[in-house]
Amino acid sequence: MARMKFLADAERCIECNGCVTACKQEHEIPWGVNRRRVVTLNDGTPGEKSISVACMHCSDAPCMAVCPVDVFYKTSEGIVLHDKDLCIGCGYCFYACPFGAPQFPQDGAFGLRGKMDKCTFCAGGPEPDFSDAEFKKYGRNRIAEGKLPACAEMCSTKALLGGDGDVIADIYRRRVTTRGKGSEVWGWGTAYGRPEKPPAQPGAKS
Amino acid sequence: MKVPASKLSRRNFLLAVGAGGVATAAAVANKAPQAQSKKAEAVGKGYQLTEHVRKYYDTTKV
Numbered sequence: 473m474a475r476m477k478f479l480a481d482a483e484r485c486i487e488c489n490g491c492v493t494a495c496k497q498e499h500e501i502p503w504g505v506n507r508r509r510v511v512t513l514n515d516g517t518p519g520e521k522s523i524s525v526a527c528m529h530c531s532d533a534p535c536m537a538v539c540p541v542d543v544f545y546k547t548s549e550g551i552v553l554h555d556k557d558l559c560i561g562c563g564y565c566f567y568a569c570p571f572g573a574p575q576f577p578q579d580g581a582f583g584l585r586g587k588m589d590k591c592t593f594c595a596g597g598p599e600p601d602f603s604d605a606e607f608k609k610y611g612r613n614r615i616a617e618g619k620l621p622a623c624a625e626m627c628s629t630k631a632l633l634g635g636d637g638d639v640i641a642d643i644y645r646r647r648v649t650t651r652g653k654g655s656e657v658w659g660w661g662t663a664y665g666r667p668e669k670p671p672a673q674p675g676a677k678s
Numbered sequence: 679m680k681v682p683a684s685k686l687s688r689r690n691f692l693l694a695v696g697a698g699g700v701a702t703a704a705a706v707a708n709k710a711p712q713a714q715s716k717k718a719e720a721v722g723k724g725y726q727l728t729e730h731v732r733k734y735y736d737t738t739k740v
Binding site for chain 2: 474476521547548549595601615616618620621624625630633635639640643646
């Protein structure tokens with residue numbers, strides 16, 4: 473079974489924001505909500521690096537662990553999705569996420585948070601595939617259409633890779649071998665690395 | 679007996695209509711399986727290694 477992953481190649485990203493635009497256009501995302509954004513590290517200094525950031529669909533997703541109403545679920549391909557009908561807009565997932573992925577529409581009165589919105593890996597939500605309800609709440613379901621996320625497909629330099637984790641890791645490995653640098657994949661370990669083992673309790677049997 | 683020219687042209691017209699109809703039917707018959715296969719590719723649940731996905735992976739290797 474394929475495990476869906478994102479991979480941001482900082483050596484290739486030219487900060488064009490094509491991924492951000494593709495995402496907003498594909499899912500008709502309202503103003504104020506950014507499922508994906510481009511972050512530039514050491515902006516303005518020589519050797520600055522840019523990376524495209526969104527929900528990474530973590531292996532051990534912290535948002536799933538902290539949600540008090542259990543809106544999150546994971547597909548068989550490792551895509552972390554959520555049910556907007558259950559979300560109470562508490563914002564715990566936003567504090568837990570290492571990537572700042574959860575977004576909250578703030579068009580309500582008194583700064584009220586709306587239902588959480590985030591990248592779905594273009595895989596829709598719990599509603600039936602291709603339904604109006606699914607599109608309205610979660611956007612287009614490109615995975616069910618036999619495609620991959622719009623951001624990754626739209627990326628002009630193919631800095632943002634999305635798809636089967638084994639395939640994109642292999643593609644990245646070849647790139648690193650060819651260019652001889654840039655083997656660090658930003659966020660990869662945080663999202664897909666093994667969770668740290670808790671410290672052994674004194675006196676506990678191992 | 680001399681056949682009037684108008685009769686001939688009418689026969690040709692009918693022949694042309696018949697041939698055109700057959701050609702249209704054949705074209706529709708050829709198109710139908712294509713449309714069906716496209717739909718079958720689209721309704722699958724979850725990730726599939728489709729031609730579209732394969733092409734995407736190829737573009738990333740440039």
